[in-house]
Amino acid sequence: MIGFIVAVVAGFLTPQAEGVLARPAAAALRKYIRIEDAEMRLFAFMLAMLAAGVAANLLGSGSTFWIILGGVLGYFGTRIISAVQALTGQKEG
Numbered sequence: 001m002i003g004f005i006v007a008v009v010a011g012f013l014t015p016q017a018e019g020v021l022a023r024p025a026a027a028a029l030r031k032y033i034r035i036e037d038a039e040m041r042l043f044a045f046m047l048a049m050l051a052a053g054v055a056a057n058l059l060g061s062g063s064t065f066w067i068i069l070g071g072v073l074g075y076f077g078t079r080i081i082s083a084v085q086a087l088t089g090q091k092e093g
Contacts, residue, residue: 012077
């Protein structure tokens with residue numbers, strides 16, 4: 001369960017990790033592999049999920065399925081909440 005929560009947080013923080021984590025890592029890897037600007041958000045998500053997987057392993061909590069599901073729910077969480085609110089009529093627009 002803790003691994004799932006860590007993955008949700010990692011997925012949610014992916015946009016912030018893009019500037020702090022992904023761009024410096026991409027610059028360090030530039031000699032070996034080129035990462036396009038359009039791929040930077042995906043690269044940030046991959047790094048966040050890698051960190052979540054390592055944290056879940058160190059904590060002894062979370063299977064691969066729950067780590068991936070948590071990351072996806074965290075990444076798309078605000079959009080999912082908005083869609084549910086729109087469907088239930090709690091939010092206009």
